[in-house]
Amino acid sequence: MNARIIVVTSGKGGVGKTTVTANISVALAKEGYSVVAIDADIGLRNLDVVMGLENRIVYNLVDVVEGSCRLEQALVRDKRVDNLYLLPAAQTRTKDAVSPEQMVELCEALRDSYDFVLIDSPAGIEGGFKNAAVAADEALVVATPEVSSVRDADRIIGLLESEGKKSISLIVNRYRSSMVKKGNMLDVTDVSEILAVKLLGVVPEDEAVVVSTNKGEPLSMGYSSPAAKAFRDICHRILGKDIPLKYPDENEGKGFWEGIKSLFRL
Amino acid sequence: MGFLSRFFKVGDSKKKAKERLQLVLIHDRADISAGMMEMLRKDIIEVISRYMEIDESQIELELEKENKSVALVANIPIVKVKRNYRNVKTSSNKGE
Numbered sequence: 001m002n003a004r005i006i007v008v009t010s011g012k013g014g015v016g017k018t019t020v021t022a023n024i025s026v027a028l029a030k031e032g033y034s035v036v037a038i039d040a041d042i043g044l045r046n047l048d049v050v051m052g053l054e055n056r057i058v059y060n061l062v063d064v065v066e067g068s069c070r071l072e073q074a075l076v077r078d079k080r081v082d083n084l085y086l087l088p089a090a091q092t093r094t095k096d097a098v099s100p101e102q103m104v105e106l107c108e109a110l111r112d113s114y115d116f117v118l119i120d121s122p123a124g125i126e127g128g129f130k131n132a133a134v135a136a137d138e139a140l141v142v143a144t145p146e147v148s149s150v151r152d153a154d155r156i157i158g159l160l161e162s163e164g165k166k167s168i169s170l171i172v173n174r175y176r177s178s179m180v181k182k183g184n185m186l187d188v189t190d191v192s193e194i195l196a197v198k199l200l201g202v203v204p205e206d207e208a209v210v211v212s213t214n215k216g217e218p219l220s221m222g223y224s225s226p227a228a229k230a231f232r233d234i235c236h237r238i239l240g241k242d243i244p245l246k247y248p249d250e251n252e253g254k255g256f257w258e259g260i261k262s263l264f265r266l
Numbered sequence: 267m268g269f270l271s272r273f274f275k276v277g278d279s280k281k282k283a284k285e286r287l288q289l290v291l292i293h294d295r296a297d298i299s300a301g302m303m304e305m306l307r308k309d310i311i312e313v314i315s316r317y318m319e320i321d322e323s324q325i326e327l328e329l330e331k332e333n334k335s336v337a338l339v340a341n342i343p344i345v346k347v348k349r350n351y352r353n354v355k356t357s358s359n360k361g362e
């Protein structure tokens with residue numbers, strides 16, 4: 001096996017990196033691939049709760065690099081989906097507990113045994129981001145259609161390019177087509193044109209994301225909502241399938257009248 | 267305001283956002299490549315010096331934004347034009 005190592009990053013905080021990492025990891029595993037999701041947000045771990053695996057953690061990433069346990073011991077196996085594992089971050093340590101060299105060594109050790117390694121990056125452009133990105137061959141940059149988020153994404157793309165990442169693609173998250181229609185939100189073409197990288201997918205604003213995070217069950221586990229559909233499409237595009245881009249409607253999941261009502265809320 | 271536009275109140279904050287982004291990114295990206303501006307400055311001095319004597323300490327070279335476009339603006343004071351500029355070696359015959 002020769003795993004594809006993919007970092008999910010953004011620059012700006014809170015735009016959906018952890019949500020994307022969890023859902024794409026689950027979706028790829030459901031397609032039959034073996035996946036390790038790594039939480040590289042050391043000190044502020046969250047991927048465990050979003051995936052619903054927080055109660056089963058024994059060891060973490062820092063334990064592995066410090067040699068306190070073997071790599072396989074730290075991997076938390078998801079019992080709901082075959083071949084899905086989480087390597088949790090340490091919660092009580094800081095970012096400098098791990099060096100870039102150690103991250104490379106750790107990811108290379110996973111490369112032989114799995115199909116995909118997804119790395120959830122912390123916000124920012126400092127050490128934590130560098131650790132998350134250093135071992136990756138590919139990068140998924142998450143941005144919301146807002147000026148500050150797109151600007152930070154541009155900075156991150158510049159840094160990834162200068163690190164020689166060969167594949168950088170964009171996911172636009174929290175898209176609200178009703179606002180775009182009213183001319184009050186950047187549309188997808190604006191964002192992808194400005195950032196000039198390949199657009200991998202568009203995830204709509206979707207209340208189901210919050211509900212699923214409350215439960216610790218990523219939408220990709222088998223829900224059908226607009227965001228769940230978007231994650232599935234993104235997973236297929238990562239696998240090289242040619243799925244036409246759609247601009248999902250956040251009203252899609254709602255009833256007909258509710259959709260009409262929110263369309264005309266003036 | 268026309269009848270239709272009053273009914274379908276179309277916001278223009280999207281347009282504003284796009285314009286502001288395009289401008290701020292030109293600045294951000296130029297900042298990242300401060301090294302590029304320095305190289306460009308050296309190259310410009312080298313090329314122009316083949317034809318005229320210039321005051322290197324007074325050269326101004328910067329990116330300026332005007333409305334929606336950006337220009338490279340250079341102000342290069344000339345001390346004197348060389349008499350034998352016809353014999354200057356250009357980069358194409360430098361290797362001779």
Ligand SMILES: Nc1ncnc2c1ncn2[C@@H]1O[C@H](COP(=O)(O)OP(=O)(O)OP(=O)(O)O)[C@@H](O)[C@H]1O
Nearest residue numbers: 013014015016017018019123174204205206209210
């Ligand atoms: N498409 C969406 N629709 C609705 N809510 C969303 C969507 N995507 C993300 N959210 C919500 O936004 C919040 C931030 O998401 P998330 O934690 O994934 O961001 P992050 O980029 O990992 O943040 P940080 O930079 O802090 O690590 C969460 O509460 C999440 O539920």
Ligand SMILES: [Mg+2]
Nearest residue numbers: 017018041046
């Ligand atoms: Mg996160």
